[in-house]
Amino acid sequence: MLNEKMSRRGFLSSALAGISFLALTFLGCGKKKEEPAVQPETPEMTEEQKKEYVFSNCICKKCPSYVECNEKAGYCLVGKSECIKEKKGCICPDCPVTKKMNLKWGYYCIDGSAMDMMKAEQM
């Protein structure tokens, strides 16, 4: 969850770093390669490993809004779901990805990726 005591400048810097991570990771999403789950403390991760980190740590499947439809979650990275259309609660604030990436939004499955959220705020 967003630390409300964080200074705006510090937060934006952290958020930008997180979003850059997601953007760079997203660019590598077309590649299919099986790799083991990566621990957050791993000092240097490849883009493929970062993508795996998001997918491995995503908790969307425990969310009341989640709809099983044979798609990969990690909506903060991949953007809107083809299946989830109804907001019944969002547990993104409890997800380790939110903390690691300093994300501040939610409902990525319906509203779009973290990158989309950031772009919308800048308009």
Ligand code: SF4
């Ligand atoms: S922040 Fe939300 S969408 Fe992103 S990995 Fe975590 S639970 Fe999934």
Ligand code: SF4
């Ligand atoms: S993005 Fe948020 S609302 Fe959507 S399934 Fe994941 S936790 Fe639930």
